[in-house]
Amino acid sequence: MNIQHTTDSSLHKGPYSHLMKLPAGDLTVYASQQLFSSLDYKVFEMANNNLQIPGIRYMGYTPDVHVGVGTCIGTTAVWGIEDGYVSPSIVGSDIGCGMRVHLTNLHKDALKETKLRRKLVKTIDKYLPMEAHQRGHYSDIRLEHIVRKGLHGLPNKYIPDSYTPKKSTSLTHVEHSKFSFDEEVLNLVEDRTWHRAHRQLGTLGGGNHFVEIQAIEIAEENRETAEAWGMFNGQVAVMIHSGSRAWGGAVSQASSSAIAKAMSRLGLGTSDPRLVFAPLDHPEAAHYVDMMYSALNYAVVNRHLIAYSVREAFRDVFGTKCELRTLYDLMHNYAWEESHPDHGSVFVHRKGATRALPAGHPDNPRPYQATGHPALIPGSMGTASYIMVGLPGGQDNFHSICHGAGRIRSRSATKRLVSVDDFAGALGVGTDDEIVVNQASLESIIDESPQAYKNVDDIIESVTGAGLAAVVAKCKPLAALKGAK
Numbered sequence: 001m002n003i004q005h006t007t008d009s010s011l012h013k014g015p016y017s018h019l020m021k022l023p024a025g026d027l028t029v030y031a032s033q034q035l036f037s038s039l040d041y042k043v044f045e046m047a048n049n050n051l052q053i054p055g056i057r058y059m060g061y062t063p064d065v066h067v068g069v070g071t072c073i074g075t076t077a078v079w080g081i082e083d084g085y086v087s088p089s090i091v092g093s094d095i096g097c098g099m100r101v102h103l104t105n106l107h108k109d110a111l112k113e114t115k116l117r118r119k120l121v122k123t124i125d126k127y128l129p130m131e132a133h134q135r136g137h138y139s140d141i142r143l144e145h146i147v148r149k150g151l152h153g154l155p156n157k158y159i160p161d162s163y164t165p166k167k168s169t170s171l172t173h174v175e176h177s178k179f180s181f182d183e184e185v186l187n188l189v190e191d192r193t194w195h196r197a198h199r200q201l202g203t204l205g206g207g208n209h210f211v212e213i214q215a216i217e218i219a220e221e222n223r224e225t226a227e228a229w230g231m232f233n234g235q236v237a238v239m240i241h242s243g244s245r246a247w248g249g250a251v252s253q254a255s256s257s258a259i260a261k262a263m264s265r266l267g268l269g270t271s272d273p274r275l276v277f278a279p280l281d282h283p284e285a286a287h288y289v290d291m292m293y294s295a296l297n298y299a300v301v302n303r304h305l306i307a308y309s310v311r312e313a314f315r316d317v318f319g320t321k322c323e324l325r326t327l328y329d330l331m332h333n334y335a336w337e338e339s340h341p342d343h344g345s346v347f348v349h350r351k352g353a354t355r356a357l358p359a360g361h362p363d364n365p366r367p368y369q370a371t372g373h374p375a376l377i378p379g380s381m382g383t384a385s386y387i388m389v390g391l392p393g394g395q396d397n398f399h400s401i402c403h404g405a406g407r408i409r410s411r412s413a414t415k416r417l418v419s420v421d422d423f424a425g426a427l428g429v430g431t432d433d434e435i436v437v438n439q440a441s442l443e444s445i446i447d448e449s450p451q452a453y454k455n456v457d458d459i460i461e462s463v464t465g466a467g468l469a470a471v472v473a474k475c476k477p478l479a480a481l482k483g484a485k
Contacts, residue, residue, distance in 0.1 A: 064406025073352030096299025097243030098331035150178035202305030356390030379456035393467035
């Protein structure tokens with residue numbers, strides 16, 4: 001199928017919403033007209049393949065959508081529970097990849113000097129393994145406890161606020177602290193996967209994963225929400241982006257292969273052989289869902305341990321009175337059951353999409369029932385990130401919003417087209433406001449330069465314009481740490 005003239009087949013539901021009438025079904029795209037018009041026709045070809053999976057009830061794209069493997073990043077896809085399907089392609093290979101933000105009790109003025117920012121970055125480097133094959137520092141943690149129990153499988157010494165339960169946020173200010181599943185599936189995991197995943201526990205990984213030190217600017221119209229969350233103007237925050245590392249990768253690879261074979265037996269398929277899926281009640285699908293939940297447990301713990309390492313570095317630099325309280329942890333690559341008023345029980349896939357619930361929604365964690373939970377949206381390296389909150393209108397997209405800026409260039413194209421000088425200019429290198437990075441050579445991470453991504457401000461405008469979520473705070477980068485290749 002060739003969809004070259006996408007705008008000819010779209011119906012405008014509003015300035016920031018477009019209903020695409022594709023041959024296989026309907027696709028809703030949330031984006032400004034400018035962003036919508038700039039989309040590669042391949043995202044619509046990919047949507048048309050996804051819409052051929054039997055029984056699909058809804059498919060939507062967020063404004064950061066871009067081509068992925070089998071399915072676009074920025075996809076929400078929904079099936080009924082009774083006759084539903086699950087697709088590893090519409091979850092993504094980094095199962096449970098997501099975001100975490102910690103709030104410090106520091107003001108950005110404490111990091112005004114470039115020299116001090118460099119010291120902090122160097123200290124974080126000491127505590128947090130950055131090299132591609134470097135072992136994590138948590139060999140005393142039993143991995144089987146982590147994949148079975150999530151955050152509840154950690155020893156107390158790795159939960160800094162466990163001794164002050166009234167002030168504790170580690171287990172409560174998260175989307176999910178533990179996923180339950182049939183643990184018998186773990187008996188089939190290969191020894192090498194256990195070994196690699198244990199070595200990587202508490203490590204960042206490469207690509208677009210990062211730790212960023214940021215300064216908060218509260219959106220005046222949502223000051224009350226920001227203050228209820230413990231935020232103040234100029235506050236130093238830590239944003240973390242990482243996932244399930246080797247564990248999730250092994251789950252995705254093994255299950256994709258098994259489900260592809262099952263598709264052949266069942267006579268299922270589309271024109272894209274990389275798009276794999278199976279009925280939820282099929283043995284291979286059930287096995288994948290169980291293993292996926294184990295990877296979600298790994299992912300939330302991995303981000304927690306990254307934050308633990310960062311906390312140790314902050315306390316080395318600023319003293320033991322320095323706090324790093326959990327604001328929130330959430331995921332943007334997963335599938336699970338949800339209940340929606342107009343649709344009942346459904347099985348929702350999000351690939352590069354963030355759940356953003358409004359105030360009063362029953363699925364909010366208890367600390368955020370009254371306000372809605374923080375939705376954490378990173379920008380690109382050198383640009384602002386955002387902390388948002390869902391709005392009731394988000395129900396139209398099953399409360400999914402963007403997960404970041406979204407790539408506009410491949411890594412290879414970025415390396416060809418963007419110079420080190422361009423990247424250095426975006427980071428303010430040599431100025432008082434330089435965004436300090438941990439890599440000695442910018443050339444080694446140039447494929448993550450802001451020139452490789454869409455303008456995150458335009459993405460956020462589309463989300464707010466569509467009434468899906470509102471901005472609570474803008475987070476401006478002070479320093480960024482990336483893993484080495």
